[in-house]
Amino acid sequence: MLEVKHLTKSYQKDKPALTDISFSVEPGNFLAIIGPSGAGKTTILRSLNQLIKDDDGQILLDGSDIRSDNKSQLRKHRRQIGMVFQNYNLVERLTVIENVLHGRLGYKSTLAGMFGIYSEEEKKEALELLDKVGLKDFALQRCSELSGGQKQRVGIARSLIQHPKVILCDEPIASLDPASSHTVMHLLKQLTIEFNIICVANLHQINLAKKYADRIVGIRQGKLVFDEESSMLSEEILETLYDQSISKELE
Amino acid sequence: MSSPIKFLAQKHRKQTVIIAVIGSIYALSSWILNFDSFSGFTAVPKAFTWLGVNFSPTSESVELLPRIWQKLIETVALAVSSTVVAAIIALFVAILGSKATGINNYVHVIVRGIASFFRNIPLVAWAMILLFSFKQSDFTGFLALLLMTVGYLIRAFMEIIEDEASETMMALKATGASYFQVIFQAVLPQIMPSLISWVLYMIENNVRDATLVGILTGTGIGFIFDLYFKSFRFDAVGMTILAIIIVVIVLEVLSNQIRKVIL
Ligand SMILES: Nc1ncnc2c1ncn2[C@@H]1O[C@H](COP(=O)(O)OP(=O)(O)OP(=O)(O)O)[C@@H](O)[C@H]1O
Numbered sequence: 001m002l003e004v005k006h007l008t009k010s011y012q013k014d015k016p017a018l019t020d021i022s023f024s025v026e027p028g029n030f031l032a033i034i035g036p037s038g039a040g041k042t043t044i045l046r047s048l049n050q051l052i053k054d055d056d057g058q059i060l061l062d063g064s065d066i067r068s069d070n071k072s073q074l075r076k077h078r079r080q081i082g083m084v085f086q087n088y089n090l091v092e093r094l095t096v097i098e099n100v101l102h103g104r105l106g107y108k109s110t111l112a113g114m115f116g117i118y119s120e121e122e123k124k125e126a127l128e129l130l131d132k133v134g135l136k137d138f139a140l141q142r143c144s145e146l147s148g149g150q151k152q153r154v155g156i157a158r159s160l161i162q163h164p165k166v167i168l169c170d171e172p173i174a175s176l177d178p179a180s181s182h183t184v185m186h187l188l189k190q191l192t193i194e195f196n197i198i199c200v201a202n203l204h205q206i207n208l209a210k211k212y213a214d215r216i217v218g219i220r221q222g223k224l225v226f227d228e229e230s231s232m233l234s235e236e237i238l239e240t241l242y243d244q245s246i247s248k249e250l251e
Numbered sequence: 252m253s254s255p256i257k258f259l260a261q262k263h264r265k266q267t268v269i270i271a272v273i274g275s276i277y278a279l280s281s282w283i284l285n286f287d288s289f290s291g292f293t294a295v296p297k298a299f300t301w302l303g304v305n306f307s308p309t310s311e312s313v314e315l316l317p318r319i320w321q322k323l324i325e326t327v328a329l330a331v332s333s334t335v336v337a338a339i340i341a342l343f344v345a346i347l348g349s350k351a352t353g354i355n356n357y358v359h360v361i362v363r364g365i366a367s368f369f370r371n372i373p374l375v376a377w378a379m380i381l382l383f384s385f386k387q388s389d390f391t392g393f394l395a396l397l398l399m400t401v402g403y404l405i406r407a408f409m410e411i412i413e414d415e416a417s418e419t420m421m422a423l424k425a426t427g428a429s430y431f432q433v434i435f436q437a438v439l440p441q442i443m444p445s446l447i448s449w450v451l452y453m454i455e456n457n458v459r460d461a462t463l464v465g466i467l468t469g470t471g472i473g474f475i476f477d478l479y480f481k482s483f484r485f486d487a488v489g490m491t492i493l494a495i496i497i498v499v500i501v502l503e504v505l506s507n508q509i510r511k512v513i514l
């Protein structure tokens with residue numbers, strides 16, 4: 001279980017980016033974080049794997065606090081937390097399978113990892129995962145030659161090979177067309193259930209959040225405004241988040 | 252809502268002012284230099300005719316080709332070796348100094364300062380300073396080119412790392428990869444094409460500069476250029492220049508081909 005308690009962060013003095021954020025997610029659940037631009041969604045997500053050092057609070061993964069980790073403990077925690085990015089953040093020059101195998105680096109000795117030496121099982125698993133995300137025939141293709149939707153699925157495979165307890169997605173579909181958006185969201189949802197993972201995704205598309213997420217958290221100006229079952233999310237609640245009617249979005 | 256219109260009018264006025272300023276700077280500087288623009292320009296064709304007549308290679312100078320060729324190879328080798336060594340040094344320093352991969356901001360500022368220092372001392376000055384310690388030798392030329400190239404490449408590499416590798420670095424860091432794993436698996440593969448492209452560009456440049464340095468250090472193609480020039484053998488000088496031009500063009504074509512393949 002992932003529990004976030006009283007998370008606080010400010011980049012500049014007296015300008016809090018996050019104030020007292022608390023929520024928790026059970027394995028097998030998909031949590032969407034929504035909110036206007038600059039609300040602090042990325043800051044929350046990056047605090048969860050400590051790419052950003054927050055100021056105060058607790059982040060408990062199965063009871064152990066990531067925030068009090070030393071360097072090697074943090075590395076062990078990070079390999080249990082996959083991350084999927086808006087811009088995919090793949091090494092474009094390398095092949096698809098090499099990028100997927102990067103997800104194993106956290107488990108390898110420094111030297112083996114530096115020179116990209118992977119075991120047969122790891123390679124086999126990478127191929128299986130590529131099959132799972134529908135890219136079986138692309139293993140040896142360079143990532144620069146893929147479409148956005150395909151790149152994102154490579155990113156998802158890279159996070160799955162970490163055997164993660166949590167997958168964090170920062171606007172995973174913001175650069176994709178509607179069809180690929182649905183493919184990616186569907187895939188994330190399905191994998192969350194199949195592997196019993198915790199999935200936390202920042203989203204701007206409220207209709208997709210409602211469709212795929214189990215729960216939705218609303219953030220506004222660094223504060224948690226609501227934390228609701230996605231089926232319970234109503235127009236009135238959304239108005240508190242955006243200051244305007246967005247019934248069109250919901251259709 | 253007249254502000255966009257006002258803005259455009261202002262922008263227009265600004266452009267006029269800038270052009271006027273440039274024009275007056277030119278007028279002022281030619282006045283200071285006693286440089287008569289008109290006769291200056293009309294003299295250009297004359298100069299070229301003189302060049303064409305006096306510097307044309309003759310059948311005699313063709314016999315010098317093997318010697319010129321040998322010296323040219325030396326010079327190209329000097330340029331290539333100094334650039335490659337400079338690139339290796341610069342890569343290490345850039346990794347330690349860049350904002351994305353570096354140690355901290357102090358190191359970043361110091362590295363930038365050092366790079367700028369090496370870059371901004373003119374090559375000729377480097378060569379002349381080094382002549383004191385290393386006398387007239389290939390090594391002096393090697394070192395002068397190396398130091399200046401290191402200055403250029405450190406800065407270029409740091410910017411490439413920051414621009415091109417920050418995002419993938421973050422992704423690998425998030426998987427729990429260690430620092431060296433991130434450098435080898437994300438940063439280096441990601442920046443390799445831009446890096447090679449810069450090294451090729453510096454090699455092209457350094458072949459030209461190595462000629463110049465050779466005049467000072469008495470080595471390579473610069474040495475025989477100087478020799479022929481001082482003994483008034485202008486046809487041989489012309490031959491040497493022609494050979495240099497051909498080699499530089501060939502190198503440029505070659506490196507463009509390499510770029511096409513790797514990018
Ligand atoms: N590196 C930084 N330095 C200073 N301020 C920052 C930094 N990163 C973010 N901020 C500020 O923190 C606040 C929250 O930013 P954050 O990126 O978390 O928002 P977001 O909800 O992800 O927005 P978006 O939907 O546009 O991605 C913003 O006001 C932003 O200006």
Ligand SMILES: [Mg+2]
Pocket residue numbers: 041042043
């Ligand atoms: Mg964001």
